[in-house]
Amino acid sequence: MPLPATRLAxxxxxxxxxxxxxxxxxxxxxxxxxxxxxxxxxxLLSALERATRGPFHQYAVTWGAPRFRAALARKxxxxxxLPVDPDQHLxxxxxxTEAMMVAMMTACNPGDRVIVFSPFYENYAxxxxxxxxxxxxxxxxxxDFGFDSAELARAFAQKPKAIIVCNPSNPTGxxxxxxxxxxxxxxxxxxxxxxxxxxPYEHIVxxxxxxxxxxSLPGAAERTITCNSLSKTYSITGWRLxxxxxxxxxxxxxxxxxxFLTVGAAAPLQEAAVxxxxxxxxxxxxxxxxxxAKRAVFLDCLRxxxxxxxxxxxxxxxxxxxxxxxxxxDTEAAEWFVxxxxxxxxxxxxxxxxxxxxxxxxxxxxKEETLRAAGEKLLKLADGxxxxxxxxxxx
Ligand code: GLN
Numbered sequence: 582m583p584l585p586a587t588r589l590a591x592x593x594x595x596x597x598x599x600x601x602x603x604x605x606x607x608x609x610x611x612x613x614x615x616x617x618x619x620x621x622x623x624x625l626l627s628a629l630e631r632a633t634r635g636p637f638h639q640y641a642v643t644w645g646a647p648r649f650r651a652a653l654a655r656k657x658x659x660x661x662x663l664p665v666d667p668d669q670h671l672x673x674x675x676x677x678t679e680a681m682m683v684a685m686m687t688a689c690n691p692g693d694r695v696i697v698f699s700p701f702y703e704n705y706a707x708x709x710x711x712x713x714x715x716x717x718x719x720x721x722x723x724x725d726f727g728f729d730s731a732e733l734a735r736a737f738a739q740k741p742k743a744i745i746v747c748n749p750s751n752p753t754g755x756x757x758x759x760x761x762x763x764x765x766x767x768x769x770x771x772x773x774x775x776x777x778x779x780x781p782y783e784h785i786v787x788x789x790x791x792x793x794x795x796x797s798l799p800g801a802a803e804r805t806i807t808c809n810s811l812s813k814t815y816s817i818t819g820w821r822l823x824x825x826x827x828x829x830x831x832x833x834x835x836x837x838x839x840x841f842l843t844v845g846a847a848a849p850l851q852e853a854a855v856x857x858x859x860x861x862x863x864x865x866x867x868x869x870x871x872x873x874a875k876r877a878v879f880l881d882c883l884r885x886x887x888x889x890x891x892x893x894x895x896x897x898x899x900x901x902x903x904x905x906x907x908x909x910x911d912t913e914a915a916e917w918f919v920x921x922x923x924x925x926x927x928x929x930x931x932x933x934x935x936x937x938x939x940x941x942x943x944x945x946x947x948k949e950e951t952l953r954a955a956g957e958k959l960l961k962l963a964d965g966x967x968x969x970x971x972x973x974x975x976x
Contacts, residue, residue, distance in 0.1 A: 588710055588711070591710050592706055592707045592710055595703060595704075596703060596912075596927060596928060596931035597613060597614045597615075597703060597927050597931070598614060600613035600614065600915065600919075600925050600926070600927050600928075601613055601614040601925070603916070603919050603925060604919055604925035607919050607920055607923075607925075608923075609918075609919045609920075609922075609923045609924055609925045610923060610924050610925065610947075610951060610954060610955045610958065611925045612924055612925060612926055612943040612944050612945070612947065612955055613915075613925040613926055613927045613942075613943075613944070614927075614944075615751070615813075615818075615897060615898065615944040615946055616812075616818040616819075616946060617816045617818070617946045617947065618946075618947050618948055618951055619816060619947075619948050620816065621815050621816045621817050621857070622815060622816075622856075622857065622860065622864065624856040624857065624860060625815055625817065625853060625854065625856050625857050627856075628852070628853040628854075628855065628856035628857075629849070629850070629853035631853070632849040632850075632852040632853040633849060635849070635852060637848045637849040637851075637852045638848065638849065639848065640844060640845055640848065641673075641845050641846070641848035641851055642845070643836070643839070643840045643844055643845045644671070644672045644673060644832075644836045644839065644840070644845075645667075645671060645672065645673025645824070645845070645846070645851065646673070646848060646851040646852060647667070648851075648852065648855055649673060649851035649852065649854060649855055649858075650667035650668075650671050650673060651667045652855045652858035652859055653665075653667065653671060653673070653824060653858055654666065654667040654670070654671060655858070656858040656859075657826060659862075660783070660794070661794040661796060661797045662797055663794075663796060663797055663802065665826065666829075669829040669832060670826055670827065670828070670829065670832055671824055671825070671826055671832065672824060672825045672832055672835050672836050672839050673822070673823070673824050673845070673846050673851065674823045674824055674825060674839055674843070674846060675821040675822075675823065675843050675846050675847075676810050676812060676821045676822065676823040677779055677781050677808045677809055677810035677812070677823040678704060678810075678821075678823070679821075679823060679839070679842065679843060680779075680808035680809065680810070680823045680824060680825045681704060681705070681708050681745075681777070681779055681808045682708050682711065682712070682838075682842070683808075683825055683835050683838045683839050683842065684777045684806045684808050684825055684827075684835065685708045685709065685711075685712040685714060685743075685777070686711075686712045686838045687806070687825075687831060687834045687835040687838055688742055688743045688775045688777060688806060688831075689712050689713065689714040689742050689743060690713070690742070691712075691713030691714075692713060692714075692715065693713075693714050693715070693741070693742035693743075694714065694715050694716070694717050694739055694740065694741040694742060695709055695714040695715070695716055695717070695741055695742060695743045695744070695745060695777075696716075696717050696718075696719055696733075696736045696737070696741045696743070696744035696745065696774075697709065697716045697717070697718055697719070697744075697745050697934075698718075698719050698720075698721050698728065698745070698746070698747075698750075699718040699719065699720050699721065699932075699933055699934035699935060700721060700726075700752055700753060700900075700929070700932035700933045700934075700937075701718075701745070701747065701932060701934075702747050702751045702752065702779065702932070703931050703932060705745050705747075714742070714743075716934075717736045717739055717741055718934040719732050719733050719736045720732065720934075720935065721750075721753060721755065723891070723900075724891055725755070725891070726750070726753040726754075726755040726891070727755070727761075728761070730764065733764070733765070733768065734768060737768040737769075737771070737772045737774070738772075740772060741772070741774050742774055742775065743774050743775040743776070743777050743806075744765060744768075744769060744774060744775075744776055744777070745777045745778075745779065746762075746765060746776060746777070746778045746779070746795065747778075747779045747780075748762075748778055748779070748780055748792070748793075748795065748895075749780075749782040749783070749785065749786055749792065749893075749894065749895025749896040750895070750896065751782070751896050751898055752898045752900060752927070752929070752932045752942045753891065753893075753898070753900060754891060754892070754893020754894055754895060754896050754898055754899065754900070755893075755894060755895070756786055756790040756791070756792060756894040756895040757793065758793070759793045759798070762793055762795050762798060763798060765795075766795070766798055766800070766801050766804075769804055770800065770804070773804075774804070775804050775805070775806055776795055776801065776804055776805045776806070777805075777806045777808065778795045778796070778805060778806070778807050778808065779808045779809075780792075780794070780795075780807060780808070780809050781809055781810040781812055781813045781814070781823075782813055782895055782896035782897070783809065783814070784813075784814050784865045784868050784869065785813060785814075785868065785869065785872050785895055785896055785897060786869065786894065786895040787869075787872075787873055787876060787893070787894055787895060788873070790894040790895060792895065794807070795807065796826065802828060803828045805827065806825060806826075806827040806831055806835075807825070807826040807827065808823065808824075808825055809823060809824055809826065810822065810823035810824075811823065811854055811857060811858075813897075813946070814857070814865075814868065815854070815857040816946075817850075817854070817857070820847070820850045820854065821846060821847065821850075822846055822847075822850060822851065822854055823846075825839075872897060872945075872946075874949070875897070875945045875946070875947070875949065875952060876893065876897070876945060878945070878949055878952045878953065878956075879899065879943075879945035879952045879955075879956070880892060880899070881956075882952065882953070882955065882956025882959055882960070883899065883901060883943075883956075883959065885956070885959075885960055885963060886959050886960060886962040886963050887905075887962065887963050888901050888902060888903065888905065888962060889901075889902040890902060897944050897945050897946045898942050898943070898944050899942070899943050899944070899945065900929060900940040900941075900942055901926070901940060901941050901942075901943060902939050902940060903939065903940065903941050904939045906962075906968070906972065907972070908938070909938065910928075910930075910938055911928035911929050911930050911938040911939070911940065911941060912928045912930065913973070914928065914938075914941060915927065915928040915941055917972070917973065918941060921971045922958050922959060922961060922962070923958040924943070924955045924958050924959055926941040926942055926943040927941065927942040928940075928941060928942075929941060929942055943955075
């Protein structure tokens with residue numbers, strides 16, 4: 582039998598998606614793969630019903646249905662202040678996952694270097710390998726996951742073609758400040774590199790932190806390739822709607838990559854999602870409040886376990902330090918959490934370049950009742966006797 586391509590040996594299937602399958606098999610509460618267990622806004626649901634009866638069952642324009650792109654352009658301008666021409670600045674993709682792959686294949690030649698902060702969202706390593714790029718990892722340092730300016734400057738000295746910035750950050754919950762983004766941009770400008778940003782959590786940011794759109798900073802528009810998604814903002818992760826937003830010369834190339842990768846995102850879903858893009862500002866304020874409340878509930882549950890964790894500034898992930906439990910491998914710990922505790926998370930090592938086994942990532946994009954049920958189960962960890970009885974013998 583012929584062998585598959587060797588580049589595929591360099592990465593494995595997604596650990597995040599694998600944990601979802603394990604959680605389902607063991608009936609654990611799934612706080613691993615980040616997606617809500619509550620419905621999207623009613624406006625989207627009724628628009629979806631209407632779309633099923635409309636003329637939207639064949640291919641949309643490959644780079645995005647015109648009505649969807651126009652609404653998207655207006656929404657981006659509303660929040661970033663940038664003028665957005667729907668025909669020149671946007672490609673609609675199947676989620677930010679495809680947007681990132683399109684951005685990488687548009688920006689990089691095989692052999693180009695790309696700076697990736699570690700920990701990082703697990704797709705980025707695969708994106709780099711599939712696009713032939715070589716990652717340069719720059720650590721984000723716990724507990725607040727900031728970067729070291731000298732380390733970043735040294736990475737830029739290796740002449741990367743691009744840097745990937747996930748902001749707000751998955752898995753750390755870090756929200757990059759204006760000063761940090763300006764520092765990244767200044768280095769990118771000096772070394773003529775692209776800044777590829779991944780911003781699906783733009784509207785899930787906790788006070789006093791604020792999301793700064795990299796593309797909106799002075800001089801940034803021409804080198805910033807923004808990848809984004811409607812998944813988290815409108816609770817529609819299954820709709821697979823995302824986009825790349827960049828300068829016209831970049832988009833002209835990105836359209837080609839997208840066209841041959843997927844042709845296009847689902848036409849009826851683009852039609853229905855216009856209702857989301859047209860929601861008033863109060864929707865986004867409400868979303869922030871809802872997630873602020875969920876964060877409070879979940880962090881309170883975690884506090885009662887006695888384990889330490891990082892408080893996210895944005896997004897909906899928490900890195901919990903499980904080192905007191907004594908596991909040498911976090912993958913074993915994550916399996917133990919599914920089987921014995923009844924709550925699924927993602928082993929932190931799948932996000933780190935370094936051999937880091939201290940963390941499990943949990944997310945709180947769940948109904949309050951789900952979070953409280955998970956909290957009940959996690960509370961077992963506060964009971965030393967229960968833990969001793971249930972830990973595997975060799976831990
Ligand atoms: N972004 C989500 C997470 O990190 C979901 C990832 C996915 O499966 N596409 O869990």
